[in-house]
Amino acid sequence: MSRSPSLPDRPTREIDPELPDDKRLEALRSHFYEIAEVNAELDDQLEAATERREQLQEEADRVERENKALKSSSLYVATVEDTFDDGEVVVKQHGNNQEVLTEAAPRTYERLDAGDRVAVDDSFGIQTVLNAETDARAQAMEITESPEVGYEEIGGIDEQVRDVREAVEQPLSQPEVFEEVGIDPPSGVLLYGPPGTGKTMLAKAVANKTDATFIKMAGSELVRKFIGEGSRLVRDLFEMAREREPAIIFIDEIDAIAATRTESKTSGDAEVQRTMMQLLSEMDGFEARGEVRIIAATNRFDMLDRAILRPGRFDRLIEVPEPDEAGRERIFEIHTRGMEVAEDVDFAALAAETDGYSGAEIESLTTEAGMFAIRDDRTTVETGDFEAAIEKIEDDDGSDVVPAAGYFYQ
Numbered sequence: 202m203s204r205s206p207s208l209p210d211r212p213t214r215e216i217d218p219e220l221p222d223d224k225r226l227e228a229l230r231s232h233f234y235e236i237a238e239v240n241a242e243l244d245d246q247l248e249a250a251t252e253r254r255e256q257l258q259e260e261a262d263r264v265e266r267e268n269k270a271l272k273s274s275s276l277y278v279a280t281v282e283d284t285f286d287d288g289e290v291v292v293k294q295h296g297n298n299q300e301v302l303t304e305a306a307p308r309t310y311e312r313l314d315a316g317d318r319v320a321v322d323d324s325f326g327i328q329t330v331l332n333a334e335t336d337a338r339a340q341a342m343e344i345t346e347s348p349e350v351g352y353e354e355i356g357g358i359d360e361q362v363r364d365v366r367e368a369v370e371q372p373l374s375q376p377e378v379f380e381e382v383g384i385d386p387p388s389g390v391l392l393y394g395p396p397g398t399g400k401t402m403l404a405k406a407v408a409n410k411t412d413a414t415f416i417k418m419a420g421s422e423l424v425r426k427f428i429g430e431g432s433r434l435v436r437d438l439f440e441m442a443r444e445r446e447p448a449i450i451f452i453d454e455i456d457a458i459a460a461t462r463t464e465s466k467t468s469g470d471a472e473v474q475r476t477m478m479q480l481l482s483e484m485d486g487f488e489a490r491g492e493v494r495i496i497a498a499t500n501r502f503d504m505l506d507r508a509i510l511r512p513g514r515f516d517r518l519i520e521v522p523e524p525d526e527a528g529r530e531r532i533f534e535i536h537t538r539g540m541e542v543a544e545d546v547d548f549a550a551l552a553a554e555t556d557g558y559s560g561a562e563i564e565s566l567t568t569e570a571g572m573f574a575i576r577d578d579r580t581t582v583e584t585g586d587f588e589a590a591i592e593k594i595e596d597d598d599g600s601d602v603v604p605a606a607g608y609f610y611q
């Protein structure tokens with residue numbers, strides 16, 4: 202923006218009252234001319250300022266119009282492939298991968314680089330350059346600075362907790378131990394087992410214990426929601442983790458991007474392949490002793506492409522099974538800690554009755570029991586409430602709770 206011009210000095214002149222009249226008149230006249238000149242100069246400046254104000258107002262109106270248009274119409278996300286000196290730009294639209302030569306307004310053009318993501322309208326006019334907030338990156342990743350989950354809140358999988366602490370926590374909290382012994386800690390840890398058994402909790406608890414940033418990305422979302430952006434988001438994920446060290450990267454439902462290759466050659470498959478290749482290359486280029494640890498989880502171990510299990514990738518496998526009876530009893534205790542529970546409620550008996558329940562199912566059972574107490578106008582939850590909750594859950598399911606079907610271990 203141009204600087205405002207400085208104002209001319211105000212002319213001052215002392216006129217000696219002793220001067221003869223004609224000399225005084227002459228002096229006054231020339232003072233008057235000086236003032237008139239300054240006045241003319243100020244007039245010019247005022248005119249220029251008014252003109253500039255009009256320009257700025259026009260600019261403000263234009264930005265407001267653009268803003269409204271952006272809010273009211275749907276735009277498509279595209280990636281800049283190439284820029285040319287004359288303001289022309291090649292963009293590739295996400296989803297259908299259509300490449301288009303378009304033009305960018307000079308102001309927008311100045312900010313564009315190949316690889317940037319932009320929003321384009323129906324006629325491929327570039328409306329805006331996407332920044333970090335509007336970026337898929339922000340939506341695709343869940344970032345928590347040291348999540349509030351402790352190991353003591355995880356029941357029935359003590360052995361798994363110990364394994365994860367050894368493989369993920371220790372390399373972060375005591376890297377010197379690995380250095381002294383001269384070994385690299387496991388590169389990545391894969392937690393596998395049925396849904397709702399505490400895999401996410403475990404990853405969060407490690408982040409909490411090590412004061413690490415927890416960055417979660419769901420494989421299924423990469424494939425469903427961010428079509429065309431998977432490999433870039435995986436790159437961003439690792440970059441983000443490096444920026445926020447110490448960090449735990451948690452890739453949930455990794456089977457969605459790392460499933461065994463199928464015969465079909467649809468473009469969707471190719472996209473998933475690219476995402477997985479990016480993941481593998483990120484892991485291969487990873488500093489094993491660094492301050493970023495990677496945990497992935499899956500309910501479908503049988504579907505995984507073995508390439509991701511090679512040494513230097515997910516080379517530590519930890520099975521997180523459904524809790525056994527003692528584990529279920531512990532989980533009942535954990536999830537009723539904050540509840541008013543009648544003295545005679547027998548968690549061991551409830552555990553015996555809930556064969557096949559996962560941690561997540563026991564959690565919803567305790568909530569359901571609490572609801573029965575509320576319906577009955579009580580603040581204390583009784584055995585009958587738990588029984589009613591079990592009945593309700595099993596009725597809703599149409600049968601006994603069955604362990605998640607369709608996954609197999611090695």
Ligand SMILES: Nc1ncnc2c1ncn2[C@@H]1O[C@H](COP(=O)(O)OP(=O)(O)OP(=O)(O)O)[C@@H](O)[C@H]1O
Binds near residue numbers: 354358395398498524
């Ligand atoms: N072992 C457990 N001890 C205590 N609570 C548990 C346990 N497992 C699951 N839960 C409860 O269930 C919720 C969901 O568990 P979590 O998200 O960790 O499961 P998950 O194994 O990651 O499941 P998914 O495979 O479906 O992502 C937790 O927030 C917790 O309240």
